[in-house]
Amino acid sequence: MHSLVAYIKEIRLKQVSREIASLGLIYTLLISLVLFFIIKAIAVSLSTLNAQLIFCLIWSAFLPTIHFSRNDVRFLQITKGKAFVYLLTDYFLLSIIPIGILIYCKGLLAALLLLLVVIIVALIPFKKRVAKQGLSELKIIPSYLIEWKSGIRKNNKFFLFGLYTVGIFASYFPFFSLFICWLVTGIICGFYQSFEPRNQLRFHHQNPVSYLKFKLSNAVINYFKIVLPILLIYSLFHPEQWIIIISALFLFICILVFTIIAKYAYYTPGETSGPHQVYFAIGLLSLFIPFMVPIPIVLTFTHYRKAIKRLAPYFYGSN
Amino acid sequence: MVQIENLEFAYNKIPVIKNLSLNINKGIVLGLAGLNGAGKTTLLEIIAGYLKPSSGNIVTQAMNCAYLETQPFFYSNITGNEYLTFIIGEKQSFNIQKWNDIFHLPLNELIENYSSGMKKKLAIMGIMALDRDLILLDEPFNALDLESVEVVKLLLPNLKKQGKTIIITSHILSTLTDTCDSICYLENGNIKGNYSKQQFPGLTEELLSDTSNRFQTKIDDAFNDN
Numbered sequence: 452m453h454s455l456v457a458y459i460k461e462i463r464l465k466q467v468s469r470e471i472a473s474l475g476l477i478y479t480l481l482i483s484l485v486l487f488f489i490i491k492a493i494a495v496s497l498s499t500l501n502a503q504l505i506f507c508l509i510w511s512a513f514l515p516t517i518h519f520s521r522n523d524v525r526f527l528q529i530t531k532g533k534a535f536v537y538l539l540t541d542y543f544l545l546s547i548i549p550i551g552i553l554i555y556c557k558g559l560l561a562a563l564l565l566l567l568v569v570i571i572v573a574l575i576p577f578k579k580r581v582a583k584q585g586l587s588e589l590k591i592i593p594s595y596l597i598e599w600k601s602g603i604r605k606n607n608k609f610f611l612f613g614l615y616t617v618g619i620f621a622s623y624f625p626f627f628s629l630f631i632c633w634l635v636t637g638i639i640c641g642f643y644q645s646f647e648p649r650n651q652l653r654f655h656h657q658n659p660v661s662y663l664k665f666k667l668s669n670a671v672i673n674y675f676k677i678v679l680p681i682l683l684i685y686s687l688f689h690p691e692q693w694i695i696i697i698s699a700l701f702l703f704i705c706i707l708v709f710t711i712i713a714k715y716a717y718y719t720p721g722e723t724s725g726p727h728q729v730y731f732a733i734g735l736l737s738l739f740i741p742f743m744v745p746i747p748i749v750l751t752f753t754h755y756r757k758a759i760k761r762l763a764p765y766f767y768g769s770n
Numbered sequence: 771m772v773q774i775e776n777l778e779f780a781y782n783k784i785p786v787i788k789n790l791s792l793n794i795n796k797g798i799v800l801g802l803a804g805l806n807g808a809g810k811t812t813l814l815e816i817i818a819g820y821l822k823p824s825s826g827n828i829v830t831q832a833m834n835c836a837y838l839e840t841q842p843f844f845y846s847n848i849t850g851n852e853y854l855t856f857i858i859g860e861k862q863s864f865n866i867q868k869w870n871d872i873f874h875l876p877l878n879e880l881i882e883n884y885s886s887g888m889k890k891k892l893a894i895m896g897i898m899a900l901d902r903d904l905i906l907l908d909e910p911f912n913a914l915d916l917e918s919v920e921v922v923k924l925l926l927p928n929l930k931k932q933g934k935t936i937i938i939t940s941h942i943l944s945t946l947t948d949t950c951d952s953i954c955y956l957e958n959g960n961i962k963g964n965y966s967k968q969q970f971p972g973l974t975e976e977l978l979s980d981t982s983n984r985f986q987t988k989i990d991d992a993f994n995d996n
Contacts (some may be wrong), residue, residue: 594855601847604880648843649820654857654900657833721843767819767832 455533459540470729479486482729494552503558510549512570517594518572520605538573565585581615595655595665596673602642613639620682625692628685629699632678636703637735639674640710644728648722661717663755666711674707697755702744706734709747717759720765728752771796771904771935772817777814777826779959786812787823788959794935796903799926801946802939803977804956810939811840813956817937835904840912841886842893850877850884850892857899864899872921886913894922905929907938911945923949943974948979 471479497503518538521527527534546569553562589600589608603611618631656662678700686696713730730750737743779787787809794800800971802810815821819832844853851866854877858864870877873891875884879894882958890913897905911919926949929936940946946953955963955977965973 589852594852595859596846597845597856599850600852601845604847645846647845650837650839651845651856653833655859764822765820767822 455536456540459537460544460591463544471693482733485733485746488743489553490499490548494556497552497556497558498560500560503553503556503561503566506549507553507561507565507568510565511547514546514568514572515575517542517545518615539570542569542573562664587707593673595669597647599639601645602638606638606641615677615681619684621686622681622688625689627697628681632681632699632703635678636706639677640707640731640735642733643711643714644716646714646720651760652765658766659759662762663712663715663758667708670707670711671704674704678703705748705751706737709734709751711760712751712754716754716761718758718761771831772986773827773829773945775826775827777816778824779816779821780824781825782875786959787816790826790959790960791952794937796852796935797930797933798951799930799936799938801950801953802937803943803946803953804954806941809958809959810956811908812902814908814939818906835906836900836902837906838893838897838908838910840909841920842889844881844889844892846882849879850881853892854895854899857896864901864909869895875907887915887918890914891901891918903934903936904935905936909939911940911942919945936968943977947973
């Protein structure tokens with residue numbers, strides 16, 4: 452059992468070091484600095500028990516999403532009795548920083564609760580997702596938004612619909628709908644975390660600029676269609692917050708655009724993850740830390756050229 | 771359709787294609803044969819415009835080509851039907867149902883639950899839906915069941931009738947002699963021989979005549995060591 456824990460630790464450390472290596476020294480330093488400030492900002496905000504419990508709740512909601520979207524189920528089935536130890540080590544390693552922050556902030560109760568959640572999540576039975584005959588076609592989503600179809604399936608459409616409904620019906624409460632919009636933004640950005648096959652790039656496009664413009668414009672237009680109703684209803688109840696609503700919408704769109712551009716700046720066909728996921732996290736968290744707000748906007752401009760350059764070889768024949 | 775002159779290509783300074791010249795006329799089915807590592811896939815990727823040659827000239831219609839990869843890769847969490855609808859886009863001339871009557875795929879299921887043969891069939895349907903003038907098929911018969919192999923063999927003459935140019939790679943010579951107008955045999959990144967339909971009978975024996983002689987002694991040695 453001890454060797455399995457050591458083995459998992461070693462694998463995860465190797466994965467992290469590989470991701471760091473692929474980022475390069477400058478970006479690693481930049482991201483480390485940003486992460487340091489994020490942790491610092493979170494630690495400052497966790498002075499009350501309520502804040503510590505909310506933090507614990509957010510992390511507790513994050514762990515099951517990882518658990519139910521694991522793609523190493525077949526491996527776990529082979530490990531049989533050791534699957535629990537494997538999952539426990541995995542989720543403990545993943546939660547070690549939040550637990551550390553809570554202990555640092557003297558939030559022992561929340562830290563213990565989080566530990567309990569780690570154990571409970573590791574105990575939840577897992578099984579390989581098998582598609583049922585007659586799987587819902589999601590016809591409401593246009594055929595060109597393939598990432599959205601894939602993402603909605605991954606996230607469970609009933610959960611998304613529930614979240615959306617809560618966002619609309621809770622418009623009366625200040626800031627609640629904005630928080631839901633932030634969550635929806637995060638989920639939609641999450642749709643752009645997998646890389647498409649290289650063939651797919653050229654199905655309807657002749658060059659990287661046209662491809663990227665198509666992706667961005669359609670993502671933004673459809674994002675508007677989703678988020679605008681919530682914000683409009685929210686603005687009816689809180690007209691005095693119009694500047695906050697417009698600013699939030701602007702920032703949400705910036706984060707979405709930044710996520711898509713970061714994805715293509717690190718495009719590697721056939722891979723499921725890459726350094727762009729770190730940028731995705733930074734973009735999403737930046738809304739809560741005022742000094743970080745300009746970062747996604749600045750990075751969008753710097754990464755746009757990088758994305759075009761990265762995609763160019765896959766359109767080489769168009770030259 | 772495709773003109774290649776003195777083409778060179780290297781992966782990490784290791785030459786894979788060496789001074790290769792080839793003309794492929796419109797409306798023919800050309801087979802690329804050769805041992806593993808002979809450069810067949812690399813040549814297809816250059817024609818498809820995915821790889822930039824180190825030197826030489828190539829005139830191709832890369833952006834008007836459909837490329838079937840050896841192991842097709844699909845976006846996760848989408849159904850076969852969604853994949854095909856995505857390819858078709860605005861174009862309504864492709865009838866998914868009629869084509870699926872040929873391939874019998876569970877189009878409403880997630881692609882990740884397909885077997886490798888089913889994935890290949892879906893990719894072939896995708897190639898049909900794309901309706902491009904230049905079709906590059908890298909090992910199209912791999913993983914297919916007997917019936918589907920025959921279906922693909924029947925598709926090729928129809929595509930040819932439509933004026934499409936098709937290039938197929940395979941290391942199984944018989945599949946090429948059954949379907950192609952001519953065959954190029956690649957060896958160490960260059961064309962060792964160019965064979966027309968009249969030369970197909972006896973081609974396997976000609977190309978592989980010394981194989982059993984060369985390997986029999988080595989196989990005997992290996993078994994003796996065991």
